[in-house]
Amino acid sequence: MSAALQNLVNQPYKHGFVTNIESYVAPKGLNEETIRLISAKKDEPEWLLNFRLEAFQKWLTMTEPHWQNVKFPKIDYQAISYYAAPKPKNKLASMDEVDPELLRTFEKLGVPMHERAALAGVAVDVIFDSVSVATTYKEKLAEVGIIFCSISEAVHNHPELVRQYLGSVVPVGDNFFAALNSAVFTDGSFCYIPKGVKCPMDLSTYFRINTQDSGQFERTLIIAEEGASVSYLEGCTAPQFDTNQLHAAVVELVALDHADIKYSTVQNWYAGDENGIGGIYNFVTKRGLAKGVNSRISWTQVETGSAITWKYPSCILRGDNSIGEFYSVAVTNHHQQADTGTKMIHIGKNTRSTIISKGISAGKSNSSYRGLVRIAPTAENARNFSQCDSMLVGDQSGAHTFPYIQVRNNSAKVEHEASTSKIGEDQLFYLAQRGIDAEEAVSMIVNGFCKEVFQQLPMEFAVEATKLLSFKLENSVG
């Protein structure tokens, strides 16, 4: 890497600050007591407590997975506080009652809630640490019968729905981190789109880790009834801390007949400093069940943050003619590690899936694509297309591809292709002679590389993602 290239990937984390809000933090450690405490604090019904305890029992029998292509020091699960909540206040009637400190935080993040709600037409269910503080646009959504609230609210107001679907896509004992999440999840979002309703706006949740050392265990559940459709946005930023924070979320999507769920993520958790100190461990289980005929589940993700990213948003294509999609851009720099990809499980007839994955590794980082395409014997005429491209910036980074293809039906057609390339000196030279400086040229080339994925993002996210990518890679090429 030439010196000029060197000067362009090293932008400090722009969202690094800690908000000082009084919060209640549970004592560190994980045992049955902790789980009962969380359940009691949240005033949960018996069945949910049992759900948590069952998950905890399963978790005790499991061991941390080590097959993934990432390295991290051993996590002490007893040194984490499993519950942190801002001190309880009276119910808020309007935005004015929200803690001004909290509002300033969102201001700094560039998420002025009221503005965003009003101007962008986005309902933001704000998760601050683990408790949902304010929900906007609720009424507008309620008009068409959409339920969009925190999962703890849903547990109280719509227990039958939560009970029916919670854990139906990601069972409590699915994997180590999903079991942990099922045992201790504190809050998250719940979304229910009734039959035949097209959600009038993009739904959006901003997650934010705040209290130092408090692991975040978010739980998201989205259900689209017959003929319903919804686009859901998830964006992440986190303050700058030196100790590693564990984030083990679970996202479950259920699409019934003719339903359509589009789930977009921009993930920019704190990635640690240039020496690989600190940063978030992002160990997430995301899975969608295309349960009904002609249903569709689409994942789009832009992964730029976290010291370690380990997630495989998956689609179980059970309904006949169902469609699964996965569009991903993963950018790693410095000492970041990303092991991400998808699983497409074809069960129903005529199921189709598309995988487009773009990995960019700079600095001393490593990124891996790990994917599974499985065609079950029942999946007549299933079709899959996968494309995984990697771009290496500098000679100290690594790019890896682990695609698993398992075909059990001869009418299936599966295609996979992958390539690795770098930003060519001649590309940079060409742009330079057109008067474009190196930094902008890199940004252009990288954005061109990722274009297929960015096109899938909703407008605001696409703009944000493009910017995110350019400042993520600032000073990395030259």
Next chain:
Amino acid sequence: MSETMANDYLDCLLNALPADSWNSGAQDRLDWLRRLRNEAIDQAGRLRFPTVKDEEWRFTDVSPLAKLPYKPAQKTSALRLSDIQPFCIAESAHRLVFVDGFFSPDLSRLSKDNQFIIGNLAAPTLTKTPLAEAHLGQHVQFRDNFFAALNTAFLQDGALIVLPENCAVSAPIHLLFIATQEQTTQYPRCLLIGERNSQATVIEDYVALGANAYITNSVAEFSLADNAQINHIRVQRESGSAFHLASSAVALEQDSQYRSVSITLGALISRFNLDVEFNAQAAECTIDGLAMIAGRQLADTHTRIDHAKPHCTSHQQHKCIVDDSSHAVFNGKIIVRPHAQRTNSSQSSRNLLLSGKAQIDTKPQLEIFADDVKCAHGATVGQLDNEEIFYLKSRGLNELIARNLLTYAFGAEVLDRIPVPSLKHTLEQAILNKTTQNS
């Protein structure tokens, strides 16, 4: 399987080991061999018998094998030249024949005025070659490969070819391994050392007389010095009840070229590991493979191409034709080490499923640590193209013939790479017969 069972398996084999298994007369000269063997026994004891829980063996269940600690095969010599006639290759001037792993001088054909060394490893004159000591067991990764460790531990005999500097052998060298005994294990071994600027074509051929159940556990090592060029054709046509476990290791020095074609037709369960290591710049390898299986066969191919040095090129194409309830596995790993700049590597895995119960598991895998490289891989799984069938039908072929023709053409692309016409013809016939069995 539990660890104790794995150790039992090894103990069982060790107890069956004949005391004078190697040329006891020259023991003083064979210290290095005893050391190698002892190390291999230790490694086999340390490594577990692989199970489907091991990532490398996820799709290949070899547990049926663990139940059959077949004793090493015994030396017999009942075969006559007429027995092996069907397997002979017209073009080859040099033939080494091993019956159940033991060298058969009567069946072999060696021309007298050789400019190169060819013979069996256990022959006293060859065992003393310092080259054998320098290379045997040095290329195959028996420290993390259970079956290669077993082969090294139970090594009886094998083929040794040493090509001196500037020696070009034009006629193909045929290494024929025949299995004749039931419920035994044979441990064939090959070692080829190509010195600077040498050239040769080697055919490694595994065949069987009868439909016996037996185990072949073979290891081949190829060491190519600067600018050496080797064509390696590997044909596995074992009996339909046999187990075939094989490892090949290839070490390439500067500007050397290794071209291989591996054809897998036989065995109930087969596993072939191919490791290619680039030890110097500007070497090249081309690796083609074809597995055509049916019934309840399982064919597993694992390849690992290690670009440890810059400016090297590798091209790989692996095809599987899978019929009935058979199961094909392919795992192709390409590693580009840091500083292995200007690597050019391509890999394609193409799979044809002919039946609703057939299974494919393919995993083309890239691990890249250098930025200035050209690496691409692709994998496809599918059935015959309906439009192609329609085209042939419109030309007057019936559906069955059209299908057979397309299946044959899919496989023949790999056979075309075989530079030995008579062998190519024999294999084409074998594939044609397989495709027309459906009619």
